[in-house]
Amino acid sequence: MTPRTFTGARRALSALSALSACYALSGLTLAMVPASPAQAAANGPVCLYKNPDFAGSPNCKSADTPKLKDTWNDKTSSVRVAAGYEATLFDGKQYAGQSVVLKVHTANLAAAGFDNLTTSLKVVKKCDAVSWQEGINYHLGDVVRYEPNGQYYKVINVTANGTDGTNPTISTWYWAPTTCGDGGGGNAKISGGYYVNWTPSPPRLRDLPLNYNLVYLFHAVPVGGPPGTTGAVTYSPPGDGRGAATHLNEDIAYARTVQKRKVMLSVGGAGNGMSFPNRTKSQTFVNSIVSIYNQLGGFDGLDWNTFEGSQTPDTGEMAWISQELKRLYPGFMISAPPAPWNAVDKTFCKDMLNAGVLDYCAPQYYDGPGLADPNYVATNVQEWVNLLGPTHVVVGFGINTSLPNYMTQAQAIDAWTRVETANPTIRGGFDWETGSDEAQGWPYANGVAPLILN
Structure with missing residues (x-):
């Protein structure tokens, strides 16, 4: 992966979405319609x-x-x-x-x-919840499912009239996205891996170790190069040395329906930032994601890797795009790849969460000075947990003993143990990337992932 440049160093742009706050990692989520x-x-x-x-x-x-x-x-x-x-x-x-x-x-x-x-x-x-109804004033602590998007929300503030009939997707003062039990609320642990499309001979997707219960297709890139000329993106399959490209569609279907994995499309990364200055470009982006969705036979979410370095994300349009995708594909997950230290990234993740469209952010603790230090990981993850809540945070690991500023397996285990001890409901972890994991004998899949999933 071509890394993202940051102050004096580089960071790989390749994070984990969303599940939505009310969907599990197992099984399928199908077309949903509003109902009484x-x-x-x-x-x-x-x-x-x-x-x-x-x-x-x-x-x-x-x-x-x-x-x-x-x-x-x-x-x-x-x-x-x-x-x-x-x-x-x-x-x-x-x-x-x-x-x-x-x-x-x-x-x-x-x-x-x-x-x-x-x-x-x-x-x-999975939880005590009701379907939200217009005009009803809910009480502090009530949990509702908003049927148009299938997501769960909790009352966090009230006035004398309760929630005063507010819509949970509009008011972030009365309402906050929440979860519903382990599977129904999206609390099932994530153990993800990035499946890059530049490897000449990767294993077939279905043959990845099952401890990768979420696979990220890396990556879709903007037409015309960054920041995108039209808003459209394209995705190319990986190398076909072992049949990964020839069997990609059937393997995605098999992974989702039989192996009960989630498959997400990572958009951007490796220097491929994007801007969304207007709704026309945003709509073109949505249309291109729909096209890739149909091209691949479906997938379960989108990973926003489209803001790079000092580029400020177009949060309003990205929230609109995310909501459109969730409307088109109920249960669709949205995630983002924040730099662990970056205040702009923190604001973006918080705003996307408040908008009810972000499932989790996954700060990446590799490819930069000090990022792979378990002490730093434990301390910095706590900042993200305090900001977003533990079920909206995934920890990004990079295990590679041949590269500087990456972790050993022992360091990753140490970091995860500290993080989970402090936050037992933290959402999970991922590794960059499946190819290097295989080359090293699967230290993440066989050593770290079992600790995350158990």
């Missing part, structure tokens, strides 16, 4: 429908069901999931076979190839 909060919970928190768009009479469940009756077996086309709940559908009885995890109302299971396949299901309550 009473509909899914009327006779049970999870309601199955034989037709798309919740048409017909529902079959509602409050508990695990090892086998649906014959009149419902393999006949589910849409599902309502009440706020605070998670449903896992299986195509075999007794929870066997392939599965899909639903966090939100899902209008059409055909989008994931799971139409008319449900034979058994599990129902799990």
Whole structure:
């Protein structure tokens, strides 16, 4: 990776999104539509429908069901999931076979190839939450799911009239993004790895160690070079020496549906900054991400690597873009790669979080003087935790004994142990990058990742 230049040194621009604050790392999240909060919970928190768009009479469940009756077996086309709940559908009885995890109302299971396949299901309550309704004044500490984007919000301030009917996506004084249990709220630990596209012969994506439960496709770059001439970006597959390019689409699908990994597209990095001075350029960017999404058969999020060095991020437009992508793809994750020390990056991450579009920031502790020192990592991570909360912080490791200002495996383990001891719910970690990890015998995947995931 060509690193990002900073004061007297360089930093690699390649961080981890988002999950959204209410989605798990396992399973799929499918198309969600707004719905009355009473509909899914009327006779049970999870309601199955034989037709798309919740048409017909529902079959509602409050508990695990090892086998649906014959009149419902393999006949589910849409599902309502009440706020605070998670449903896992299986195509075999007794929870066997392939599965899909639903966090939100899902209008059409055909989008994931799971139409008319449900034979058994599990129902799990993740948190105490309700669907937000316009005009209701909520109380301090209440948690709601905002159905248009599927995200969870918590009341952090009130007046005499409670929240005074405010929309949680607009008011950051009354509301703050929050989580909902381990999977439903996005608290499941992340163990990510960057999968670069300049390696001539990388392993196939599906063959990466399973301790990488999130894989970052690095990287999409701006058309015309930085800062982008039109707003569009393009992505090129990795080298095909071991079939990584030939099988990329099928491997992404396999990783997401069978291996239960998340796959994100990292945009920018390696000197490829971008600016978004107007909505036209922002819309062109969204359109190009949609094109790449279709080109690859889908992915789970976007990693904002588009601001470089002293470049100030266009936060307002980047928040709008992020919200558009979350609207188009419910459960879509948004992350960003802050420099650990950078006040501008801290402000950007906080503002994106307050806007309800950021899942986490991942400061990178490598490729700069002192960044790989476990003492510095532990101290600096705490600053980010104090700013964003532990579930919105991921720790970036760079394990490479042949390069200066990178960690050894022992240093990474030391740093992670200190960080997790101080903040048990910290979101996770990642390593730059899978190619160097393989070349060194997988010190991250086999040594550090198990500590993160367990």
